[in-house]
Amino acid sequence: MEESDKTLKKSHRAIDLYSGVGGWSFGLRLAGIDVVASYEIWGPANETNFKNNAHQAQTVDIRRLSLDDLPSDIDIVVGSPPCTQFSYSNRGGSGDVADGLEDIKKFLTIVDHLKPTHWAMENVPRVAKIIEAELESGGELHRFRHLGCETHIVDMAAFGLPQRRKRCIAGNFSFERLNSFKKRMTAKTLGDVLQALGTDPVVDPLYGVELPRDELTEHHKEDVLSDEEARINRANKTTHHIYNSMPFPDPLDRSVRTITATCTRVSRESVVVRSGDEGDQFRRLTLRERASLQGFPITFQFYGTSYGQKLRMIGNAVPPAFTYLMGKVLVGTGAEEPVDLCKAAVGVSQPGPKPPATPPDKVGSQYPEGRTFRFAIPSLRLKSGVRFEFRNQKQQDLTKWQIQFYFGTSKEILDLQLNDDLKKLLLAGMSNTLGEVVKETISEIERYTKTVDFRNMQSVWSHRGPAGTRPFTYLDMLDEEGKALVARVEPHIDEATDLVNLALEDSYGASFLQLPGIKKLQRNAPLILSGLLIGASLNPIIDRRTSQQLGESPLSSRVS
Known part of the structure; x- marks a missing residue:
């Protein structure tokens, strides 16, 4: 870590629960907050967090985490409890809301125990109504009403992220102060990100960090989609048999739609762009393009052992370009005080060693006998x-x-x-x-x-x-x-x-x-x-x- 990185102002102490790869931790660190510890059950994500944020990152099942093992004198608690059960509960009824609430209850139990000045929790939008209902008398979360929990649905594209990403942000922070940042953020597009990552040297489109092109990782472009794969992707987006249409390929002149944790070569969720300026060849995004759209700097490294692991790391993360603003809110930055992501990122560098190379999926040559059409x-x-x-x-x-x-x-x-x-x-x-x-x-x-x-x-x-x-x-x-x-x-x-x-x-x-x-x-x-x-x-x-x-x-x- 560079010396200038170590000298960032750290007057507030925070912990990061269900921290993943450290999206909260990285953003808060840039905002001058000392994230003294983070907690996550998935080992590869914890390794990624530790190497990029250089703080104590514990691999632990938070549900079994003893309150006595938590640090003291904590001013801020943040985190992103797993959204899987809530996501699935709205798609086919296979989610277990009661099980998902166990993680939210544990998060709030820790907040109640540490009594920080401010706290914030991120999750999928549908969790907002669940929390509101369970805070009512007789609900699973009623005993936490004194924590001052308010739920808000935000689209992170409104805060400068080049991605339309709606999320529930719950906590006891000033939502008015967060909203005041909207007019001060410069909107970025999918095209801005692709163009920036194609230069030499590469200048980060959000953070301004510069790297020689040969030092940029996770930017290996996979094989272009075959004619059949392109046809399936086009059909899935423009004439899906159930859902309404979306553009194909994805337009470059606006923010991209939500980056997900899974992505196959033939999927309605895949972001597809032209391969080159002309012609009818198409490709999916590289891992680095996805990470930049998700608000990570080009210096951030993902220590997964497979392409799929890295997709999951990036897609499940909370964007640090947004958590930087949340950090400013949590420490009480005024509406007119400077908010400059590029200035905050001065001195940020790549951690080492570099993660293993993980080649993307290859074009399928054969499919199951029962392949669905x-x-x-x-x-x-x-x-x-x-x-x-x-x-x-x-x-x-x-x-x-x-x-x-x-x-x-x-x-x-x-x-x-x-x-x-x-x-x-x-x-x-x-x-x-x-x-x-x-x-x-x-x-x-x-x-x-x-x-x-x-x-x-x-x-x-x-x-x-x-x-x-x-x-x-x-x-x-x-x-x-x-x-x-x-x-x-x-x-x-x-x-x-x-x-x-x-x-x-x-x-x-x-x-x-x-x-x-x-x-x-x-x-x-x-x-x-x-x-x-x-x-x-x-x-x-x-x-x-x-x-x-x-x-x-x-x-x-x-x-x-």
Whole structure:
């Protein structure tokens, strides 16, 4: 550690609980606070914290930490209890809120024991309402009401972080003072960070620290995304079968969306940028780019033993560019006093030795035999989960491909069976005029579908079998023909609405008008009718093609 690093003003003593790699500790240290100890159960994160912050970093299960082992005369307590249980509790109901509260209770127990002047705790946004509810009479946290806990949701992009990162910050600090920093921070963008890390020497976009390019670590660019990987990423972001669309690639002229702890080559969560200034090649971010967007200086080193460990370290951290401001708040910095991250970082240097190199993931050449394919047909998709999709599903010894239709809400997902019975129902209720309009398109896609090798499509998709029709090739055909059919049906919107109602009533009975989302289907009747006709016409053919190629009896046209 440089001498100028050691001479930072340290008049306030703090401890960092659930410290991870030391995001709180690093920011508070720059704010002139003496972080005398930190506590974390994950060894690699603790090593990272110790080497970057040069203070006592204890590897310990905080739930079992004895209060008698804590240092005395502590002015500030900070920390980030694990958010896993709270995150999952809002995504599928698999989280255990009661277990997550155990860490918050332990954090507050330590605050109550040490009686610091100020304390602050960071977590995911949904924790705010949980804390507020549990502080009420009869709640799990009611006995801590005297600690003066207030919860606030902040977007760290408003405080100069080049990332839209919403978090709950709870504590007894002055939120008004924190908000006063907003107007004094210069906004950075994803493009600013990428450009800064591409120079030689490299000048940190947030801290102003300078390094020769050959000393910059964790900046190895992985292989560009293959055409298939780029296609999947684009589809996951722009035409996801459930969630609303997001841009692809990620725009450079604004802050980046939230950096996460996991990141695969084909993921809706992955930040994807162009590889180079031109062309249609794309890549994911390097570890260093992710770390800079997360508010770490280019000198900060991550002592993980694998690429995945370092992703987790960076994504789970609290950004030190933000905790520096929190440190200023916790020591009572006035609204007009200097707040200069670059000045505070003067003298900060790389710790040693450097961590082991951890190469990123390689392009996959083979995938599991049961690799899933499930993508919305772009021209037959509406927002809020209303979509027609082409998908596969394993059934005993074969993989079945089908077009399916979903509507309703996230809490009540409904569907219609797209089969020969529905096709007959729609054609029987259709006027001769509309029948002639749709006949040409339906006949054309039926002819094409009769040439597709659905038996080997799964082998092609898992990169295991002989050449054949790729599922994305078939999806593209559905998209193109769907767009054409919608355009032909649109002039007949009244009849299309009646036919959509007919299909819904046949499946759900006379009370179909009470189903969620029906008005949306009626407003978009040409699109819905086109999708129903395509799916009901093609699913039986796909079924027969698969059965004929396997020499088996026809399958049911419904996928449960």
